[in-house]
Each structure stands twice: as structure tokens, then as C-alpha cells.
Amino acid sequence: MIALLIRDLRLAVRAGGGFGLGLAFFLIVVTLVPFGVGPQGDILARIAPGILWLGALLACLLSLDRIFALDFEDGSLDLLATAPMPLEGVVAMKAFAHWLTTGLPLVIAAPVFGILLHLPASAQSWLVISLLLGTPALSVLGTFGAALTVGLKRGGLLLSLLVLPFYVPTLIFGAELIRRGAQGMATEIPLLMLAGITAATVALIPFASAAAIRVNLR
Amino acid sequence: MAMLSVSNLAVSRGGLPVLENLSFALDAGQALVLRGPNGIGKTTLLRTLAGLQPALAGTVSMPAESMAYAAHSDGLKSTLTVSENLKFWASVYATQDIEPALERMNLRGLANRAAMSLSAGQKRRLGLARLLVTGRPVWVLDEPTVSLDTASVALFAQAVRGHLATGGAALLATHIDLGLEEAKVLDLAPFKALPPEEGGMMGAFDEAFL
Amino acid sequence: MSLWEYANPVKFMKTSGFLLPWVVGLAAITLVSGLVWGYLFVPAAENFGGSVKVIYVHVPAAMMAINIWGMMLVTSLIWLIRRHHVSALAAKAAAPIGAVMTLIALITGAVWGQPMWGTWWEWDPRLTSFLILFLFYLGYIALWAAVENPDTAADLTSVLALVGAVFAALSRYAANFWNQGLHQGATLSLDKEQHIADVYWFPLLLCLAGFVLFFIALVLVRTRTEIRNRRLGALQQRERMA
Numbered sequence: 001m002i003a004l005l006i007r008d009l010r011l012a013v014r015a016g017g018g019f020g021l022g023l024a025f026f027l028i029v030v031t032l033v034p035f036g037v038g039p040q041g042d043i044l045a046r047i048a049p050g051i052l053w054l055g056a057l058l059a060c061l062l063s064l065d066r067i068f069a070l071d072f073e074d075g076s077l078d079l080l081a082t083a084p085m086p087l088e089g090v091v092a093m094k095a096f097a098h099w100l101t102t103g104l105p106l107v108i109a110a111p112v113f114g115i116l117l118h119l120p121a122s123a124q125s126w127l128v129i130s131l132l133l134g135t136p137a138l139s140v141l142g143t144f145g146a147a148l149t150v151g152l153k154r155g156g157l158l159l160s161l162l163v164l165p166f167y168v169p170t171l172i173f174g175a176e177l178i179r180r181g182a183q184g185m186a187t188e189i190p191l192l193m194l195a196g197i198t199a200a201t202v203a204l205i206p207f208a209s210a211a212a213i214r215v216n217l218r
Numbered sequence: 219m220a221m222l223s224v225s226n227l228a229v230s231r232g233g234l235p236v237l238e239n240l241s242f243a244l245d246a247g248q249a250l251v252l253r254g255p256n257g258i259g260k261t262t263l264l265r266t267l268a269g270l271q272p273a274l275a276g277t278v279s280m281p282a283e284s285m286a287y288a289a290h291s292d293g294l295k296s297t298l299t300v301s302e303n304l305k306f307w308a309s310v311y312a313t314q315d316i317e318p319a320l321e322r323m324n325l326r327g328l329a330n331r332a333a334m335s336l337s338a339g340q341k342r343r344l345g346l347a348r349l350l351v352t353g354r355p356v357w358v359l360d361e362p363t364v365s366l367d368t369a370s371v372a373l374f375a376q377a378v379r380g381h382l383a384t385g386g387a388a389l390l391a392t393h394i395d396l397g398l399e400e401a402k403v404l405d406l407a408p409f410k411a412l413p414p415e416e417g418g419m420m421g422a423f424d425e426a427f428l
Numbered sequence: 429m430s431l432w433e434y435a436n437p438v439k440f441m442k443t444s445g446f447l448l449p450w451v452v453g454l455a456a457i458t459l460v461s462g463l464v465w466g467y468l469f470v471p472a473a474e475n476f477g478g479s480v481k482v483i484y485v486h487v488p489a490a491m492m493a494i495n496i497w498g499m500m501l502v503t504s505l506i507w508l509i510r511r512h513h514v515s516a517l518a519a520k521a522a523a524p525i526g527a528v529m530t531l532i533a534l535i536t537g538a539v540w541g542q543p544m545w546g547t548w549w550e551w552d553p554r555l556t557s558f559l560i561l562f563l564f565y566l567g568y569i570a571l572w573a574a575v576e577n578p579d580t581a582a583d584l585t586s587v588l589a590l591v592g593a594v595f596a597a598l599s600r601y602a603a604n605f606w607n608q609g610l611h612q613g614a615t616l617s618l619d620k621e622q623h624i625a626d627v628y629w630f631p632l633l634l635c636l637a638g639f640v641l642f643f644i645a646l647v648l649v650r651t652r653t654e655i656r657n658r659r660l661g662a663l664q665q666r667e668r669m670a
Contacts, residue, residue: 003309007295007302014297075291079348082268082287083310144591148571148584158567158574162588165563166595172602189605197598208591215583218271232577234665413666 001089004080008097011070018066022059022102023109029055030113041118048117049127049178053171055113056106056131057138057164063102064142065159067094068150068213077150081217087210095136095143095206103135119182126181130194134174137198140205141166147212169197221246221284221356221387222267227276228411229259229266235274235411236262242404244356244387249378249398252391254406260391261290263406264360267389286354290361292345296334300325300344303333304351311352319350322377339370346377357381357388363396371397435512437655444648451645459638466631484632486536488639489529493561496526496643500568501593504586514651516582517658519589520572521650525643527565534558553603560599564592578658 012019033051037043071077080090110131111124119127145163149155177190220243228238236259244250252260266273268287294303304316320326323343328336336344342365349357357378363371375397378388390396466484500519507516537555538548549555568588575581 003306007298007306010302011295011297071293074293074295075289076293076295078265078268078270078289079287079293079307080310081270082285083307084283084312085310148588149574151580152574155574158570161563161570162567165560165567165599166591168560168599169595169602172599172606176606193602193605205591208587212584212587215580215587218580232665233579233662 001085001093004085004090004093005097008094009100012097012101018063019101020105022063023105025062026055026059026106026109026113029058030116033117045118045120048114048119049123049130049175049182051117052110052113052119052127052131052178053134053175056103056110056135057167057171059106060102060135060138060142061160061163063098064146064163065149065156067098067143067146069146069155072150077213078217081213087213088206091143091147091209091213092140092202092206095140095202095209098143099136099139103131103139107131107135119178122184123178123182126178126187129191130174130177130181133191133194133198134170137170137201138167140198140201140209141170144205144209144212147209147216150213151216170194173197220244222278222280222389224267224278225276227263227266227278228274229262229271230274231259231262237406237409238275238411240276240406240409244389246355246385246387247382249382249388249390249401251396251398251401251403252389252406253393253403255393258406258410260406261360264358264389264391267358280356284354285356285358286349286352287358288345288349288360288362290364292341292348294333294341294344297332299330299332300336301329303344304347307348308351311354313351313353316347316351319347322350322380323347324373338365339367342366342370343373346374350377350381355386357386357390359388359390361392362390363392363394371395432510432512435510435514437514437659440514441652441655444652448645448648448652451641451648455638455641455645458634459642462631462634462636462638466628466635470628470631480540480628482536482540483628484635486533486540487632488636489536490533490558491636492639492643493526493530493533493558496522496529497561497564497589497593497596500526500589504589507582508586513582513658514655516586517654518647518651519585520582521647521654522643523565523569523572525646525650527562527569529643530558530562530565534562551607553600553607556603556607557596557600560603561596564596568592578661 030051033047034044037047068077071080081087107128110127114124114127142163145159145166148162149159152158173190173194177187177194180187180190223243225241227240228235229240230236240263242250252263254260262271264287265271267278268285270287295306298306301316301320304319308314308316320329323346325340325343325347328340333341333344342362346362349359363374366374378390378396378398381388388401390398390401463484467481470481500522503515503519503522506512507519534555537558541550541552541555542548568585571585571588572581575584
């Protein structure tokens, strides 16, 4: 299992692996928003939580179809499915690798993007907490979508259509957490809901993803 | 003691049976070549044996954790080096040493090359080295010699013989010559599934609609 | 004699063929009488105006939109557990109806809301969660359409229906939290706490029954079509192999 994690990380970092693309995409989104809505700091500060979460969502979506498609094409997915390793574990490890290569860099870089969007200093820590708690759920749910579409030729668009509705609760609670944190309001409910959704998806969704992979390899 | 025994197996593809009443056994030191025209169900049969899809009927019995499956493609990661590819599978199968496999497949000189820079034959050899690394006794190989030249086919046959000599067994599906004269050959054509009105079996999914 | 006998496609075709005209007739009678009663014979409420009459379409459609996903969830589970084809095909047949019901609920909701809230669209949690439900329906239908092998498609969509049900419910809760809305609270509850007067209540009940029967009739027709399609596919594949 650890070997699989190391392999996936290595593949992501090597040439053509796409590591850092998500981060660059996030930067572009954040750069483009002020051109769209105007440079007024107060407006930007108000919409910053939503923009940052949407950016994280889309950056995550960008790399989802690679999770299984590459392994499916070169036959490693067949070999992994017949290897002495539970497929649920394979799926969970791949989701974890995806989070380490796309989610975690966003969490670390987020304060910089927050500054670009005039996010008040009081909200910066909430931004990091909210992304840290929420992005693992994005990776795990994305893995589920990727597992459903793994055998399809033009699965990319379908994947977005399938996965994005699943992101709604995480998006709502994640952005709400930053907003409430910035205004000094009570943050317990969104904080706990966000953590709860992530914990439940990390624990349960790999079973659904593994089932979908088995069906698709049949 | 059979390392793999199959009795009255029926397999289906896309909801309809393709092969039925298939029985054979494979002992240690034996190789069995499955032959038949394209579309007869060789790949379907091997995938069923590997556990990737359920059998329609019949039984497959073998000792637990004894099979290593290799599909059409080798499952290599092109940006990883030869030894990184092998080390990954070695740790998946909990066998640590990749040196003997490199040695036997004549890959030692290429160990630090990225897999994408290998020729087709070298890639196939790396795929076979992966099988060695698994440490599993029963090899199930789908078209193992596709894209190999004569010299590489000979090397492949030698590798399979070496595996058989150490008490292993191999099941190979192919429609070209493998250079394995001692292997038994099983022609799949007589096992082609018949339509139900000619005495073939029912029970595949789509049959419910007929 | 068990219920599972009807999981056999041939048996299902026979029985449903016999039932279909009756269900269609009954659906037509209840739906037409309910709508005519509601629209022509019920007095307009003073404080709401005429627009309140849209409830005779809005409420049943909204109810069906949610319950159809529930029905898909049950039939998907039956498919996953007992591998009955008719069950999976019924789920497939129900999905577009559910999507249209959701769309009707959204549009009638906008029509109703316009005079009351002064805007066609309000990000009210209930409307919003129907929009999200609509997206789930779209994804489900698209997945059925994208996968070639029908049994693979049935398996994948079943898993999607299962996980989707959980997340649709979760989204409903999240939307509630996100924007405490302007929808009136539960005006209709079957334990009849008399939120709305009987004059409105009885035609509404009739419309609800009409929508349910209408849905059953449509699902029967569509499932029969799906079964014929599968039969056609199986015959063609048999021919190709022979």
C-alpha cells in the first residue's frame, strides 16, 4: 500500500505527471476574478471565500480523470486488481496520493491567494483550516467519480457532471466556515459538518469506488 | 497435485456465454497453451480465471495466492525506471529481491533506464520479470509474445522453461507459435457455447430476455 | 407464488401489458378531475391570489421528484442484491420522469414565487435543493447513456443512485443551513393540522394520486420499451455470434 502511494507520488512528480498544474490553475482563477468583478477591495474580500473554494474545487476536478484512466490504459489497473491487496485500499491510497499532490499544495499556498483577494487577516487561519478539512473529501469523492467513468472514452465531461453535485455540501460548509470565521461568528456547526463529511466520505466512499472499479474491469 | 484445475467452466462476455463445459488441469512443471481464433473467448477465459470477472458456471480451484496474471499490456509506468517498476510490484507481492528477475530476463544493464526508452521486446521482458518478481507459481499469460522478434520469443520460451523447471506452471493464450514444443495444447473451438435451442446453457444475463 | 416472479421479463411483460390500460385510465380520470376541480371550482384565496392554484401541479411534481429518486434507490438495491433485470430497467425508466418532475417543480415554483417574492428565482433552500436534485438526475441519466454494456451500466448507476441519495439529502440540509429561506413551512402534512382549508386539500389529494398513477403508467410503458430494447440487443448479439 505504501509502495503504491510512493509510486503514485513519484509518477505525479516526474515529467508529464501534472504536479503543480492544479496550483497554477488556482493562481490563474484568482488572477482572473478581479478582472471580472473589478478591483475594489471590499467586494473582493466579500467574495474571496467563495472564489477560493471554487478555485480549489475546479483545480481538484482538473486532475481527477488521471487517477484511474492512466492505470487503466497501460493495464496496471488489471494487475492491481489481481494483486494481493484489497481494491478498497488501492482506491483509498490513490485518493490520498491525489490529495497530497493537489489538495495539500492548495492548502499551503492558500494564504497567499487570500492576500491577493483582500481576505481579512482574521479569516486567513479559517481559510487554511477549512481547506485542510474539506479538500480530502473532494479527492475521495473525485476518486469515486473517476472510478465510475474509468472505462469510458470521453469520460472527462461526464466526470465533472457526476462529481460536482457531490461537492455541494463540502463547498457550502467550507465557504461558510471562512465567512463566519472572518466575521467572528460562531463556527462550530460548519466546522463540525465539514469535518464530519470528510471523515464519513474517507471512511465509506472507497468501498463504493472499489465496487465501481470491479464492475468496470469485468 | 494439480496447481490449477477447472471443471465444467462456462464464461460469458457482454451477457452471453462464449465458452462452456471447459475442463482442464495444470500440474507443476506443466505448460498449457490455449488456442483458438480471435473472438473465441481466450481473453475472457483468462480474466475469469484471474478473478476479474465472475464465471457463469463451473468451478476453478487452485491454492490461495498462487496465480500471477499478465494481460495484453504490461502495466509498466513509462516515467519510472526498470528497477522502480519492478520494486513496486515486488513490494506489492511482498517479495523483496528483484536482482534474480533482472538477471534472468537479461535486464541488468537496463535497470536504471526509464521504461519509456525501452524497445517493445525489452518492455515485454520487463513484463515477464514482473511475473518472476511476484513469486507466484501459476502464470496466466495473455498473448505473451505479441510484438516480439524471434530472438525474444526464444528468450521468452527459455524463461517459461526456467519457471516450469522450478516447479511452476503456466497457462498461455496465443494464436502464434511460442517455441514451447513440450507444452500441451488445448484447442478451445470445441467448447464454444451453443445457443440454448441447440442444447447450450441458459443463465447468462441477456438470456432472460429471449 | 411470490412477488419475485414478476422479475422475469416475460412474466413482467405479460402482467404489465394487462395492467397498463387500467392504470392509464385511472391516472387520466384522477388527474383530470383533480386539476379541473382545483382550477375551476375552488375559490381564489384572498391573501394569496390566483397564483396559489399552481400548487395543484407544483406540490405533486415536487413530491414525485423526491419520491422517484427513492423508488430508483429501492429498485437499484433490488438489482444489486437479487440481480433482477426488470428492477434495474425500471430505475432507468424512472430517471427521466424524475428529472422532468423536478423541472416542473422548479418552473412552477418560479411561477408561484414571482408574484409572492417579486422575483422569478430566489436562492431559497428548497428551490436550490431541487436544482441540485435535478443535477443528480442529469448525472444519473448521462451515466446510463455513456456506458455501453447494459449490465455494467446498471451496476454503476445503482451505486450512483445509492451514494447520490445520501448526498442529495445532505445537500438539502446544507442548503437549509446556508440560507434560511422564505418558503412557508410545512403547509401540507398528512396528519392534517388544518394549515390549509379542506376546499384546497381535497382536490390536491386527488392531484397527488393522479400524479402517482400517471408516474406508474409512464414507468410501465418505459420499462416495457427498455425490456424490448434489451431483447433486441440480445437477439442481435446472438445472431452475430452464430
